[in-house]
Amino acid sequence: MVKVFKKGVIGSMTVMLMLSGFLVACSSKDGGSSTATTSPSGSNTAAPSKEPEKPAKIRVTLWDRANAPEGQNLGNNPIIKYVIDETKKVGLDVEFVSLPRAQESEKLNVWMASGEAPDIILTYSMDTIFKYAEQGGLWELDSYLAKYPDLIKNNKAALDQVGMYKGKRYAIPALKANTYSGPNMKIRKDWLDALGMKNPTTNEELYQVLKAFKEKDPGNVGKDKVIPWALPAINQSMKAFYYGPMFGFGVNMDGPSNQFYAPDGNYKNGVFTSAVATPEGKAYYQWMNKVYKEGLISKEFVTDVSSQQFTQQVNSGVAGFVDSNDTPWNMNVATRKSVPTATWVSVEPFKRPDGTQVMNKVSDFSMLVAVPKSSKNPDAVMKYLNWMVQPKNLATVQSGIEGVNWKDDGGVKVQIDPELNKKTTWVSSAGDLAIVQQGGPALNKEQLLKSVALSLPDAKQREEYANSFVTYYDIFKKFGKPNTIIDSPRPVAQKTVAAIEKSLYEGVSKVIISTDFEKIYAEMLSAWERAGGKDYDKEITDAYKAMKK
CATH class of the missing domain: 1.20.58 (Methane Monooxygenase Hydroxylase; Chain G, domain 1)
Incomplete structure (x- = not known):
């Protein structure tokens, strides 16, 4: 069952529908079948059938990103149905509760204050976990987690880093299997080639490139339509950011991370200062003000609160530069529907005034799973998470149904029908369904080529695909830094x-x-x-x- 909470019109907000799959497979002795036992008189008789126990009900938060394809919703998606059906077999009754991604903090506060929160709540903020733990609003999970060694083993790297408060565990962090990802800059190489320009290496070079995009219209989309830098409204659900350009001005990610999508500040001479209060931060915003005045970003970006305008600009081929969590290849797929020659490529971190280059990369952990005190089933939640780390279940919630959406080729998941997958695996493509683990280990070039053997029959396309991801991973390996972790009361x-x-x-x-x-x-x-x-x-x-x- 899927319950949708709405506040106003959500529009096409980029929704992260986070599914929480769970349950531990039961052995036959745990089922309700009859078994032969010895009666007090010594004869073998069939023991009376036990009344099956009522399934444990748990309600699981799903981030709604408003990205469901036409004809799809949470009620008829095959992967969601898989989770609900399979967890019933182990005594769990799962109900997904949809939460608009842009209203995460607001709605979570209302839920917690009213005692109406689902059994599983999700956040990326340790400060949020600290707050609710301090208020007595979360279950301590140590004793419950101890019962599930598979979950402990799978998520050890993440568990070792975060989720504790005052010596007790209040959150189960999702494992980030591939840390070579995060916010990254991308640019239209076909536009650069048309202008005889190269990838920008500094903010000043980026400015010159953006001006050339605006003035010379290398994509022939019309000077009045060109969006040199596509940027949506700056809010909690924004789909693109400005990490790279701000890093280029010398602002760092020296803090413990936050939910504001930009470098958070600098730690110098033993003192931390938030980006907004640093000289480097002020210089960056003044530069952004100039870029805006010169029409190098959309004049209406402030009103694009759902990132709908941003998505349309990228997909229609009128955008030339972005900073987002997308990979260059995925953007190629989206843009080439309108412009077959479009080519997005990665941009290395800009050289800063001191000559350094840096970018943020994800840590070994991702989202944090917590259980509100209003929940009656903390143990059922752990069973759910432990069910999800089982290989078959994890593969399904991450990639879809084996044999329908993908097949195994030597440990590599090969897509069977990419068009079908676009319609059915949207609930897992953002990593929101698999709340115990996001993604798998980074693939090498050979594995990357194998992974698209069916979806990209053209050898040249496969080569481009593999090279795109190899370059993408290499940039993170060379320049990426994870956030500092402050796992103590704040x-x-x-x-x-x-x-x-x-x-x-x-x-x-x-x-x-x-x-x-x-x-x-x-x-x-x-x-x-x-x-x-x-x-x-x-x-x-x-x-x-x-x-x-």
Whole structure:
């Protein structure tokens, strides 16, 4: 059963529908079948059948990204049906509760305050886990997790890093099997080639490239239609970011990460300062203000709260540069439906004033699974997660039905029907369904070629595909840095992080489009301070001192 909670019109918000599969396969002795036993008199008789136990009901959060293909929804998707049907066999009754991705924090707060939260809640923020744990709103999971060695073994690298609060476990982190991924810059190589230009290596070179895209229209889409840099509204559900250009100005990801999609700040001389309050951050936003005024990003980006406009710009072939979680190849697939010659390629991190190059990459863990105290079934939740780490179940929630969506070729999943997969595996393509593990290990070139043997019959296309991913992985291997982990109580962040992020979502947009940069930037900085920004930074500084960072 799927229950959908809505607030207003969700539109086509990029929805992350996160499925939580679970359950441990039962042996025959655990089922309800009759077995031969010895009666008190010594004769063998059939023991009376036991009344089957009522399945344990659990409600599982699913992030709704509003990305369901036409004719598909949570109620008729075959992978969701697989999870519901298979978990029933082991005594679990799963109901998925849809949560619009853009309303995650707001809705989660309402759920927790009202005691109506699903049995499984999801977040990427340890500060959120700390807050609810401190308030007594989450189950301690140590004793429940101890019963499930398969889950412990599969997720050990993630469990060793996060999920603890004051010495007790309150969250099960999903394992990130391939850490060579994260926000990355991509550019239209076919446009660069038409202009005789190369990949930009600095922010100034990017600016010159964007101007050339705007003025010379290398894609022949019409000068009034060209979007040199595609960027959606800056909010919690934005589908593209500005990590790369901001890194290029010297802003770092020295903090413990947050839900604001940009480099978070610099740690220098024993002090942490959030990006918004650094000289490098101010210089970046002033540059963005110039880029906006010159029409190098969409004039209407602030209103694109669902990333619908951004998606259309990429898919229709009018965009030239993006910074997002997408891979170049996946963007090629999307854009080539409109422009067959479109070629997106990776861009290495920009050289900064000090000559360094850096980018963020994911850690060994991803989303955090927690169980609210309102749940009556914390053990059933662990059974669900343990069910999901079983190889067949994990493969299904990640990639679809074996023999229908993919086949195994020496340990490599080979797509059978890519068009069918687009319609049926959207619930798992973003990694939201498999809440115990996101993705598998990075493939080498030989494995990459094998993985698309059926979906890309043309040898030249397969070679392009493999080379695209090899380059993509190599950039992360060479330049990527994961976030610092502060796995200790942060009471200030628990109180202020939501207000700080809200102030930045609002303030940054105003700064970029402002006609008086200095005035609006000062107002943004003041709003950040009122929200608790300086206290937030001091808490991180003190935590790093304790960690001897």
